[in-house]
Amino acid sequence: MIADLRYALRMLIKAPAFTFVAILTLALGIGANSAIFSVIDPMLLRSLPFPDANRIVMIWAQTGGGLFGDRDVFSYPDYVDLRDQNRSFAKMAAFTRAATVLNKAEESQALEGVAIGPQIFDVLGVKPLLGRGYTSEEDQEGAAPVVVLTYPFWQRAFGGDPNIVGQQISLAARNYTVLGVMPVGWKFPVEDEHIDYAIPLHSLMGASAQNRNATFLSLVGRLQPGVSTRQAKAELDAISGRLARQYPDSNTGRETVSVATLHDDVVGNVRPALLVLSGAVVLVLLIACANVANLLLARAAARSREIAIRTALGASRAVIVRQLLAESLLLALVGGAAGLLLAWWGVDVLGTLALQALPHLGTIRVNPSVCVFTFALATASTLLFGLLPALQVSRPNVIETLQQGAKGSTGGLQSQRLRALLVISQVALSLLLLSGAGLLIKSFFNLRATNPGFVPDRLMTAQITLPRALYGQDDGKQIRTFQAIEAKLAAIPGLQFVGGVDPLPLGGNTRFSSFTIGGAAPLPRGQHPSGTRLVVTPNYFYTMKIPLLRGRVFTPNDNANSKLVVMINEAFARHFFPQRDPVGRQLLLDRPDGQARAVEIIGVVGNSRHEALNTEPGPEFYSPLALYAGRSLDLVLRLATPHLGGLDAAVRNAVHEVDKDLFVPQLAPMSNFLATQLAQPRFNMLLLAIFAGLAVLLATIGIYGVIAYSVVQRTREIGIRMALGAQRRDMLAMVLRQSLSVVLIGVALGLLAAFAGTRLLASLLYGVGANDLLTYAIVVFLLGAAALLASYIPARRATKVDPMVALRYE
Amino acid sequence: MSDPLIELKHVERVYPLAKQQFFYVLRDINLKVEEGDFVSVMGPSGAGKSTLLHLLGMHDFGWTGEYFLSDAAIHQLKPKERTSLRNEQIGFVFQNYNLLDDLTVYENLDIPLSYRRYSKSERTSLVADTLDRFSIVGKKDLYPRQLSGGQQQLVSIARAIIAKPKLILADEPTGNLHSSQADDIMQLFKKLNGEGITIIQVTHSEINAAHGNRVIQLRDGWIVK
Structure with a gap:
C-alpha cells in the first residue's frame, strides 16, 4: 500500500493541472461539509454540558395559542x-428571565439573568465552583437578597476575585449577598448568549405567587431514572386535567402539557434549517465527486497503456x-486538508452569521471533532468518486491496447455513457439546490419587504427600568417618573417625537390579556378570548407612525380620573367587530382577582407586527400608561434627521434630571430588532445560495469537461x-x-427532485410556496444559461477543426 | 519422449461480423512446442501471429479448441486459474518495450514480483541479481525515457525473466531497434534459451528467426509450415 501511495503521489505530481482541479473541487465539497459540521456539532450532535443531560426536560402548557404558539408558560x-x-421527576424548577443593573462606582452595567428556584442546581446537576447555591429558605418572600454569579460575569465584573463569596453587590440599587460562583460554561437558559446571574424566584414574584392567572414561568425538570418523556407527559397531563377541573376560571384550556428534552427544546426551531443545510452540503459534495470521477475517467484514457501493461x-x-484508489485516496486526503483550511476561514463568517440566528450552545469553530469528520469524509468520498472510474478502467483490452502502442482506447461507449450519466446527476442535483436557494431568497426578500406596521427608520429605543428598591409597588410614582422622563426627552433638540411602550414590538416579549366583549353572551372564564396587550404613552403612535384608522388616540387626559379607555388594532376590529364600528363599544378586561374592568374603545390603529415579522398580527389592544404602569418602559425616539450626534448623552442627562440613580442603556436603533428577525432567514438563505452557487459552478465545470473531451475524441469525425x-x-x-440533450435530462430529473425535495423547506418559507413556478422558471433559465456557456466554448473549438490536419493526425 | 510444454489442438479464433458471418483469425491450429524450443512465428500482416501469441499468453479467452501448457488444460481453467498459471510460467517482451514510464528501471523490474506476492527481501535480492546479470546496475534509478531503445528492450527482457518463467513470449522484440541492437537482443534470447527457457517470438526478420531452432509460418490464420 505504501508503494501504491508513493506511486500515486508521483502520478499526481506529474499531472499538476489535473491534480490542482481535482483537489480544488474536493476542497470546496469537503470544506463546505466541514464548515456546516462545525455548526451542526455543537447544535445537534453534542449533548448539553450537564450530567445525564437527556434526563433534563422542558415542560410547557399546551394551549393552542399564546406566548410561544402552542407552548405556554405556567403560573406559580x-x-x-x-x-x-x-x-416522574426527581426535581423540577420554575424560572423566568430577569434583567437588572449592576451599580458600580465607576459605571453601571446592564445585566442579563434568571430568576429561578433553588431546585435548578439539582435539575442541572451542577454545583457552584465557589460557595454554594441558594436554599428553599432563601427563596421566600421577604428573605434577604442573595445572588449566584456565572463564571464569565465573575471574571468580567470582579476580575475573578476569589473572595467574592459573602460580599455584597448592588443590583438595581439593592444589596445582594453573593452566595456562589458557577463553573465555566454554566448558563441557564442555555440558549442565551450570556447570562450573568441567578437569583431566587421569589425575589421577582410579589403577588403573582398566589395568582393562577399570572402565567409567566417556564418549567425545567430532571426525570427520574428510567422515566421517559412520554410517561412524564402522561402524568403531568393527568395533573393538569385535575387542575383544570378544580380551577376552571384560570385553567380551562390548559389540560395538557408538552415535555421535550432540554436539547430538543432549544434546537427544535433551528433543526429543520440545519438539516436542510446539511443535506445541501452533501449534495455539493456529491456534485464535486461526480466532477472528479469525470476527470478520472477522462484521465483513464491516457493511462490505458499503463494499465494494460x-x-x-x-x-x-x-x-x-x-x-x-490509492491515487483517489491521496487526492481526497489533500482535498480534505485544503477543505479544512477553507472551513477554518469559513467558520468565522458562519460564526458571525449564526450569532443572531442560532442558539448559543457552543462555539462554532474547527475543533478536533471537525478534523476527524473531515478526515472520515475525505476517506469515504474516495469511494464515491474513485471506485466507479477504477472499476471502469481496470478491465482493459490488453491485446488491442498494447498493439496500438501508446494510443489509449478507454474512451469507449460505456465510459462516455458513464460520463454523461455523471453530468446528468450533477445538473439534477444543482437544480435541486438552486431551487431551494431560489425559494429561500424569495422568502427572505418577502420577509424583508414585510411592512412591520410602523416606520423603523430614524427610530431609536432604550429600556428604562425603575428599581424595585427605589420605587416598590408605587404605581403613581412610576407613572409620574415615566411621564417626566418622556417630557424631558421631548425637549431634546432634533427629536421629532418621543413615546413609550411596554413591551416593545419585536423585542422578544409579548403580553396577553383575556377579556370579553361588552354586551356579548357571557363565557366561562377559561374560554375568554385573549389578545396582545400593550401599554403606551399618548405620543407612541405618532412616534412609530402607526396610522389611526378610526376614532382618536390617547391624550394626557386619559388617566385614572377619567373614563377608562383602550385602543385596538385593525385585526382586533375585524375579528371581534366584523362589519361594525368598534369605536364606542365596551371591553370587559379580566383582572387577576376574577373581576372584570369595563373599558371603552376610543380608536382603531393600523396593524403592526409585535411577536415576529413573519407572524400575522393578531388582535391587540393598547392601554394608556397613565392607567397601567409597570416598572419597565421602552422609550421610542423619532429623530428629525438621520443622525443626531450626542443623543446618548442627551438622553442620559434628561433621564438623570428626573432620577440620577436610573440606569440608561445605550440607545439601540429600532432597525436592529428587525435585523434580528431577519437573522435566521438570512443565515439559511445565504448559506443555501452559496452552496447552490458552488453546485452550479461545479456542474458547469463538469459539463465543460465532458463536452471538451468529447470534441477532442471526435476530432477525426468532425474533420471528415x-x-x-x-x-x-x-x-x-x-x-x-x-x-x-444531457442537460435537459438533468433538468427534467432535477425538477422532479425539486418538486419533491423543496417540501422540506416549507417550514422555512414566508410568502412563497414550495412549488413556486416563477422561481423554478428562473432557476431553469440560470442553469440552462450556465450549461450553454459551458458547452459553447468547446463547441466553438469544434468549429475550428482543420479537416486536413484532423485526418492526417489520425 | 516427454510431453510437450505447449500443445494446441484444433484451436480457432473467430470474430463475428454481420448476420451469420464470421472472420477467422486463426483456423484449426494444431501445434506442439517442446520445452527448450526457440520458435519463431512468421507471416504477413494480418496472418494471426500476434493473436496466436496473445492466445498462448492467455490474454485472449475467446478461442475454441484445446490448449495444454505444462500438462494443464488451459481450455478447462477458470480465468483466475489461467492468470495464476500465466504469472507462474510466462514472461512477455513487447515490440515497443512497454516499460512503465513513471517507474525507474529498478521499479519496473520489481513490478512482476510484487504481483506474484514475493516477499520484500526476495524481491530485493532477485532485482539485484537481475540488474547484475544484465549489467544494468548503474541504470537502476533511471526512468525509461532516459534509456536508449536497446537498453529499454534489455530492461524489458530482464523484467520478463525476473520471475523465472518457463516460457517467454516476444512480440517483434527487435521491431523498433537498429540491426546491431537487434543482434544483441537475439544473442541474449539465445543465451536464455540455452539456460532452458522456451522462447516463442513473432518476427518479420529472417535473420532473427535464424537464431531459433524452429519457424512456424502463418497465412490467413492457417499454419502453412
Missing part, C-alpha cells in the same frame, strides 16, 4: 401543584483497482464531416445538441 400555583403531585505483467483487477461539406455552424449545432 400551577408549578407548585405539578412539582408536588408528580412522581500492468495487467500483462500479472496484475489482477483488484491490484489495479487498489492502485487507482467538414471535409464532406459540413459548415462550421453545423458543427456548433451538433456539439451543442449533444450537450443540451
Whole structure:
C-alpha cells in the first residue's frame, strides 16, 4: 500500500493541472461539509454540558395559542401543584428571565439573568465552583437578597476575585449577598448568549405567587431514572386535567402539557434549517465527486497503456483497482486538508452569521471533532468518486491496447455513457439546490419587504427600568417618573417625537390579556378570548407612525380620573367587530382577582407586527400608561434627521434630571430588532445560495469537461464531416445538441427532485410556496444559461477543426 | 519422449461480423512446442501471429479448441486459474518495450514480483541479481525515457525473466531497434534459451528467426509450415 501511495503521489505530481482541479473541487465539497459540521456539532450532535443531560426536560402548557404558539408558560400555583403531585421527576424548577443593573462606582452595567428556584442546581446537576447555591429558605418572600454569579460575569465584573463569596453587590440599587460562583460554561437558559446571574424566584414574584392567572414561568425538570418523556407527559397531563377541573376560571384550556428534552427544546426551531443545510452540503459534495470521477475517467484514457501493461505483467483487477484508489485516496486526503483550511476561514463568517440566528450552545469553530469528520469524509468520498472510474478502467483490452502502442482506447461507449450519466446527476442535483436557494431568497426578500406596521427608520429605543428598591409597588410614582422622563426627552433638540411602550414590538416579549366583549353572551372564564396587550404613552403612535384608522388616540387626559379607555388594532376590529364600528363599544378586561374592568374603545390603529415579522398580527389592544404602569418602559425616539450626534448623552442627562440613580442603556436603533428577525432567514438563505452557487459552478465545470473531451475524441469525425461539406455552424449545432440533450435530462430529473425535495423547506418559507413556478422558471433559465456557456466554448473549438490536419493526425 | 510444454489442438479464433458471418483469425491450429524450443512465428500482416501469441499468453479467452501448457488444460481453467498459471510460467517482451514510464528501471523490474506476492527481501535480492546479470546496475534509478531503445528492450527482457518463467513470449522484440541492437537482443534470447527457457517470438526478420531452432509460418490464420 505504501508503494501504491508513493506511486500515486508521483502520478499526481506529474499531472499538476489535473491534480490542482481535482483537489480544488474536493476542497470546496469537503470544506463546505466541514464548515456546516462545525455548526451542526455543537447544535445537534453534542449533548448539553450537564450530567445525564437527556434526563433534563422542558415542560410547557399546551394551549393552542399564546406566548410561544402552542407552548405556554405556567403560573406559580400551577408549578407548585405539578412539582408536588408528580412522581416522574426527581426535581423540577420554575424560572423566568430577569434583567437588572449592576451599580458600580465607576459605571453601571446592564445585566442579563434568571430568576429561578433553588431546585435548578439539582435539575442541572451542577454545583457552584465557589460557595454554594441558594436554599428553599432563601427563596421566600421577604428573605434577604442573595445572588449566584456565572463564571464569565465573575471574571468580567470582579476580575475573578476569589473572595467574592459573602460580599455584597448592588443590583438595581439593592444589596445582594453573593452566595456562589458557577463553573465555566454554566448558563441557564442555555440558549442565551450570556447570562450573568441567578437569583431566587421569589425575589421577582410579589403577588403573582398566589395568582393562577399570572402565567409567566417556564418549567425545567430532571426525570427520574428510567422515566421517559412520554410517561412524564402522561402524568403531568393527568395533573393538569385535575387542575383544570378544580380551577376552571384560570385553567380551562390548559389540560395538557408538552415535555421535550432540554436539547430538543432549544434546537427544535433551528433543526429543520440545519438539516436542510446539511443535506445541501452533501449534495455539493456529491456534485464535486461526480466532477472528479469525470476527470478520472477522462484521465483513464491516457493511462490505458499503463494499465494494460500492468495487467500483462500479472496484475489482477483488484491490484489495479487498489492502485487507482490509492491515487483517489491521496487526492481526497489533500482535498480534505485544503477543505479544512477553507472551513477554518469559513467558520468565522458562519460564526458571525449564526450569532443572531442560532442558539448559543457552543462555539462554532474547527475543533478536533471537525478534523476527524473531515478526515472520515475525505476517506469515504474516495469511494464515491474513485471506485466507479477504477472499476471502469481496470478491465482493459490488453491485446488491442498494447498493439496500438501508446494510443489509449478507454474512451469507449460505456465510459462516455458513464460520463454523461455523471453530468446528468450533477445538473439534477444543482437544480435541486438552486431551487431551494431560489425559494429561500424569495422568502427572505418577502420577509424583508414585510411592512412591520410602523416606520423603523430614524427610530431609536432604550429600556428604562425603575428599581424595585427605589420605587416598590408605587404605581403613581412610576407613572409620574415615566411621564417626566418622556417630557424631558421631548425637549431634546432634533427629536421629532418621543413615546413609550411596554413591551416593545419585536423585542422578544409579548403580553396577553383575556377579556370579553361588552354586551356579548357571557363565557366561562377559561374560554375568554385573549389578545396582545400593550401599554403606551399618548405620543407612541405618532412616534412609530402607526396610522389611526378610526376614532382618536390617547391624550394626557386619559388617566385614572377619567373614563377608562383602550385602543385596538385593525385585526382586533375585524375579528371581534366584523362589519361594525368598534369605536364606542365596551371591553370587559379580566383582572387577576376574577373581576372584570369595563373599558371603552376610543380608536382603531393600523396593524403592526409585535411577536415576529413573519407572524400575522393578531388582535391587540393598547392601554394608556397613565392607567397601567409597570416598572419597565421602552422609550421610542423619532429623530428629525438621520443622525443626531450626542443623543446618548442627551438622553442620559434628561433621564438623570428626573432620577440620577436610573440606569440608561445605550440607545439601540429600532432597525436592529428587525435585523434580528431577519437573522435566521438570512443565515439559511445565504448559506443555501452559496452552496447552490458552488453546485452550479461545479456542474458547469463538469459539463465543460465532458463536452471538451468529447470534441477532442471526435476530432477525426468532425474533420471528415467538414471535409464532406459540413459548415462550421453545423458543427456548433451538433456539439451543442449533444450537450443540451444531457442537460435537459438533468433538468427534467432535477425538477422532479425539486418538486419533491423543496417540501422540506416549507417550514422555512414566508410568502412563497414550495412549488413556486416563477422561481423554478428562473432557476431553469440560470442553469440552462450556465450549461450553454459551458458547452459553447468547446463547441466553438469544434468549429475550428482543420479537416486536413484532423485526418492526417489520425 | 516427454510431453510437450505447449500443445494446441484444433484451436480457432473467430470474430463475428454481420448476420451469420464470421472472420477467422486463426483456423484449426494444431501445434506442439517442446520445452527448450526457440520458435519463431512468421507471416504477413494480418496472418494471426500476434493473436496466436496473445492466445498462448492467455490474454485472449475467446478461442475454441484445446490448449495444454505444462500438462494443464488451459481450455478447462477458470480465468483466475489461467492468470495464476500465466504469472507462474510466462514472461512477455513487447515490440515497443512497454516499460512503465513513471517507474525507474529498478521499479519496473520489481513490478512482476510484487504481483506474484514475493516477499520484500526476495524481491530485493532477485532485482539485484537481475540488474547484475544484465549489467544494468548503474541504470537502476533511471526512468525509461532516459534509456536508449536497446537498453529499454534489455530492461524489458530482464523484467520478463525476473520471475523465472518457463516460457517467454516476444512480440517483434527487435521491431523498433537498429540491426546491431537487434543482434544483441537475439544473442541474449539465445543465451536464455540455452539456460532452458522456451522462447516463442513473432518476427518479420529472417535473420532473427535464424537464431531459433524452429519457424512456424502463418497465412490467413492457417499454419502453412
